[in-house]
């Protein structure tokens with residue numbers, strides 16, 4: 001570990017932030033609220049101790065730049081916002097680790113590193129208030145759906161563009177933030193895993209291969225309502241029977257896919273009374289995989305199975321796509337560097353995909369070479385006040401992430 005790096009300070013600052021912006025129910029740093037502004041003011045004070053140029057871009061993302069000998073920039077990103085009653089590490093861990101790395105680099109290179117280093121605090125990663133995540137990073141990558149975002153309202157009926165106006169952001173110009181990526185040569189993001197994979201392997205850190213692609217559909221089976229007493233079993237058109245067969249089937253599909261996951265997240269029935277055969281059964285299916293072809297295959301298999309079950313049950317089936325996103329594989333060379341940094345720090349490493357989306361997915365989508373590092377999540381739980389990571393693991397992740405930053409600077413220099 002570089003003697004100039006102080007991972008214990010990051011842990012202390014995380015606790016300071018928790019005390020400042022959390023309560024008995026967890027972190028309360030919801031984007032575009034007064035608590036979020038307070039969080040940023042706290043962060044800004046810390047940034048002020050370094051010779052950085054700091055500004056908010058057109059989408060409300062906070063950029064802090066340490067100019068290097070080259071304009072080519074290494075980006076380190078995270079998000080200070082949280083869900084309501086959130087965990088103390090999700091998002092802010094990477095910003096504060098990035099801050100510590102900036103301090104190390106600034107001291108080591110006397111304020112002039114070989115490449116430019118930029119720390120970004122993305123605005124509204126969580127989408128907790130307006131129901132749409134990755135706001136700041138998707139505006140910056142150019143992928144934000146303006147027509148959809150323009151009409152988003154929070155639970156008090158306030159429109160997103162009005163909430164943005166309050167913090168000095170003009171909604172119609174948010175995509176101007178894209179120019180921030182002009183000299184971006186690499187993007188690094190550290191994050192708590194939010195799942196149990198590293199915990200079950202008893203490993204502190206992992207190199208992330210990319211974020212899952214997602215296919216989200218509603219599947220509706222249409223049968224016929226009929227009296228539960230007078231309709232013989234062989235005469236029924238039972239929409240639920242067909243839908244229910246999908247439940248074990250998606251486990252088989254996921255197993256065959258090597259690494260994918262499938263979830264039936266809801267099931268609603270009509271007429272939904274105790275004395276009637278079910279006429280209509282609507283289930284939702286969420287399928288995720290890191291490989292686009294495998295994801296398409298999982299979807300096709302689910303479609304085929306639903307049609308088969310409909311025929312067997314003498315009912316109809318219809319599909320409606322709710323949402324989809326392509327997989328975002330990260331950069332192979334940066335994954336290798338991340339792997340190396342973790343090995344040098346704690347001996348062992350695991351490579352894993354990310355089920356949740358992150359800002360890194362948007363940056364990768366914009367064509368910037370990207371990788372993420374995960375640190376183990378105790379209990380595998382996140383978006384909850386019980387979210388936690390051992391302090392020794394937090395220190396390890398700052399050290400490994402710093403090594404990755406140094407390796408990536410060299411990689412940018414040499415490419």
Ligand SMILES: [Zn+2]
Nearest residue numbers: 090091125191
């Ligand atoms: Zn996060």
